[in-house]
Structure formats: structure tokens, C-alpha cells
Amino acid sequence: MTAPTLTPAPVAPAAPQPGRRVRRRQENLAGYVFLSPWLLGLLGITAIPMLISLYLSFTDYSPLIPLTEANWIGLENYRRMFTADQSYWHAVQVTITFALVAVPLKLASALAVALLLNRTMRGISVFRGLFYLPSLLGGSVALAIVWVSMFNRDGAFNSFLAIFGIEGLPWVNDPDWALSTLILLAVWQFGAPMVIFLAGLKQVPVELYEAASVDGASPWRKFVHITLPMLSPVIFFNLVLETINGFQGFTSAFVLSNGTGGPVDSTLMYSLNLYIAGFVDLNMGYASAMAWVFLLVIGAITVLLFNTGRFWVHYSDNEER
């Protein structure tokens, strides 16, 4: 009676070493099991909302009415945005100014400090950590509050100026200066790109500098002809990251203006304008149209950066990227 119980074993497909095709099928299934939370998220949190948002951008939807009662108004939202809404263009201008000034200043500071730190010297890691600290704290509401107080009429910055007999302005309440204080707050957080620059600098072969020294190159020439080209992939990486972040600035502008984009719309960043349209004016159709234009512009800028990158980013291993 032992034979029947033994016979199934050799033919059983679930034996310790399943065949190749079975293994493949199992792996395919396992792949989708492990991926299922992500797939649900892609569908429910990203893809479907994106489509809803696209649809809403052609309607006059407001959260006060049911979604089904939103009127289809075609391209009206887009027409209004591009031709009739002054504050929209103002927000675009504020955002571009912010990104064009803050990103280069931040990257330049990051690179300059990274060059100063790129030495074997005691205490370097302490410096590195402390310079990095603002990048951890700077995006918070708490720090934005402190920053705004610092540039008030009787804030710390003006008392510093007073030492030199300069009478300060109420910077955060002055439409000509408010955005500059936000730019300064962004630049203050140079630590994150600095750390990435430092790692990049460590990769530059010392022999290149030695050879240049033998040829009598000045420090400036070494910087321009060795450091910058060797660092260009890292500069590029930081540039893409910081530009995309720069365009999305929200918290500091919200705190400075108490959610209004003031004084006189001078800190009306694009995302703040979008927030006001959607959640204050409850004009969600219009805000969705803004969101889509934003998405397309960010996409275009990324593509543009990658295309211009081909002309100045130097990969030493000639690898296709």
C-alpha cells in the first residue's frame, strides 16, 4: 500500500525545482503581487486624478456643486488664463523671476562652499553637516515664519544694517523687495546641492590637476578647464532638480503673504496662485487648467534642459545617457 502514496511525488509540478516555464509564470505572478500597491496607487492616486483634472480644466466646476453638474465650457478657462487674467501673468512672472535668480545663486553658493570644503582638513565633516542643516529645516512653515520676522521693519536684518548706519526697509512689506527675501531663503538652503557637489569633486582624478600644475596652469585655469567640465554632470543634475523645485515654491510665499501672494501680488508664486484659485475662490475648473499648463511647462523645461545639456555636459566615460 505504500506505492500509491509515493507515486505522485516525481510528477508533482510543485517539486523543489520547478521547470523553467513554471518558474517564469510564478515569477510573473509574484511580480504583479509585489507591484499591486504601486499599481493601485498609479491608477487611483495618479492616473485617474490626472484624467479628472484634464476634464475639469474644460469645465466651470466648483466644489459647491456635484461633479456631474459641472458645465463643459471648452477652452474658456485657457482663454481666460492667457488673455484675460492679469494676476495669472503676474504669477508667471514672479515664478520665473524667482527660479531664474534663486537657482543660479543657490548653485553658485553651493559650488563655492563645496570648493572651500574640498580639502582633507580636520572638522570638515562638522562644517559639511552644519551647512546642510538649513536644507533640512528651511522648507518648513516654522523657518519661513522666522525668516519673515527677520526681514520685518524691526527685524534682525535691519538692526544689522543699523550697525553701519544704514536705515533698512520693511523688506517683507515692500513689493519691490518681498520676493528677494524669499530668494534669499532659498539660497540659504544651499547645503543639499553642496553635498552633491562635494561628492562630485571627490571623483575628479588628482592626476589632471598635477599634470596642469606641471604645465604651469593658474588655479583659475584649472577651475575652468578641469573642475567645471569634470563636474558638469553633477552641475546638470543639481540644475534640473533645483529648477523643478524652484518652480514649485509654495510654503515661504504662503507664510510671507498670509496666503494672499501680497504685498501687491509680489510673492504670488504659481502654486500659490493655483491654490487661491482652487481652494479660496473655489474655482476648481480654472485651477485645473492652471495645473495642466504648469505640468506641460515643467515638462518642456525638463526636456529643454536635457537637450541643452548635450552641449555642455561632459561624461568622461563617453557613455550614452
Added chain:
Amino acid sequence: MRFPFRLVALLLILAVVLYPLVWMVGTSFKSPQEIVNNIGLIPREFTPGNFADGWTKFDINFGRFFLNSALVSLLTVAGNTISCLLAAYAFGRLRFRLRGIWFGLMIGTLLLPGHVLIIPQYILFRSLGWVGGDWPYLPLLLPQFLATEAFFVFLMVQFMRGIPRELDEAAVIDGASSYSIFRHVILPLSRPALVTTAIFSFIWTWNDFFRQLVFLSDLKDYTAPVALTLFIDSGSENAVGPMFAMSLLSLVPVFLFFVAFQRLLVEGINTSGLKG
């Protein structure tokens, strides 16, 4: 001896960089009069009363707001580490149909600005009764349990590339299924990536404002950043001290993380960014 130019330059820059933080600490201990007329770093007399005033400034005390923030941040950590690790294992180790397409979409969502999704997500969650209802944090947490933070998925995929394939192959020969390879090989070896993900999830969520501002509507559900903006509304001179005190308190957890994991934080961002 040469003048230590480099060191002096670094110290000067450091002074400028740290000044706002030191000033913040000093100001939160100043009395209302001193806040107006002593703009120096150190208060003439220490006024810890700002902390008590700030704590009880609103109808609900700040302890609740900090607890809310901690709850949201810790659950986000749980959600991100678990769901992103599962997705990363699939992308990094398993062969399945359409893998390339899904991976491409995941990379695509890396650069997707959150603002594009916030309005339809708001409509969706509100229609489910999750905004201001009994489950106020679901809109903040559900996406985190569904691996929508592509940055962490990407970080873990990159990390898993460094785990030798031979380990999986040996396990396969021993008859291990994909599940037990995950459990016994990948999970234990992924600890460094999980720790990095956990720390950054915590800090980013603790500091996050935009989503919390949009999805939280009842005062009792407010997280610390949203509650802090109430001080700006109240606007009076007397509120500055308490506002600084609460701002300072809200930065303490992040600062403690910085002290405890400095190396990991500084190097974590770096390796995840550079290897590509």
C-alpha cells in the same frame, strides 16, 4: 605661517548660515518688550513663558498638534517603507510582463509636480467623506501606502542593484520562491535603504505643508505646520514670542534626527542622487 584664509572664510559663511537659527532660539526666550527693543541674539532676561503661552494660545493646545504631526509622520514612514520596498523588489529583481513600461511610468511620476493632482484628489477624497470626517488623515496617508512616492521606489531599486544576484540564484536552486527570497534575502539586506527612506519620509512629512493645508479642515486635526499659520493670522505683537517658541519646538524633532543621523542624512541624499 600662512594666514588660514580657507578656515576664516568657512567660519564667516557658517556664522551667516547659522545666524537665523541662533536668533530664532534667542527670540523665543524674549519678553514682548525685548522682542521690540532688543534685536540682539541673547535675551537680557530669559522668558520661558512664551512656551506656555504658545502651547495654550488656541482652543486646542499645541500638544495635540504635535501629536497629530507625529501620527501622520510615523504612519507615512510605515507606508513608504513597506509599499516602496514591495514595488522596488518587483522592479529590481523580478521578471514580469510589461515591466519596462511600468518602470518607465514610475520614473515619469518622479518629476510630476504634486500640484497637478491636488485638485482631483481633493474632489475624490471629499466625495468619499474623508476630508474633515472621521478619518481626516486618510487623504494624507493612503497615497503613502500605495508607493506613490516614486523617489523612494527609485532609491530602493538603485540600492537593490548592489545586492549580489548570486544570493537570489542560490536561493532559487534551494527551491525558494520569489516570496521567500524577498523575506529572507532582500528584506534583511535592504535595511540601509529602509532606514534612509524612513528618516527622509519622517522629515519631509513633518515639514510638509501644502497637502496638510489642503486636506485638514478641523482645528482638532491640524498638524503643527498648519497650526503655526494661525499665529500669522492673529498677527499681534504679543504673539511673536509664543509664535517663535512653537516654531522652535516644531523644529526640534528634525534637529534631533539631524544630530542622530547626520552622516546618513548627508550621505543618503548624495548616493541616491548620483548613482543613476
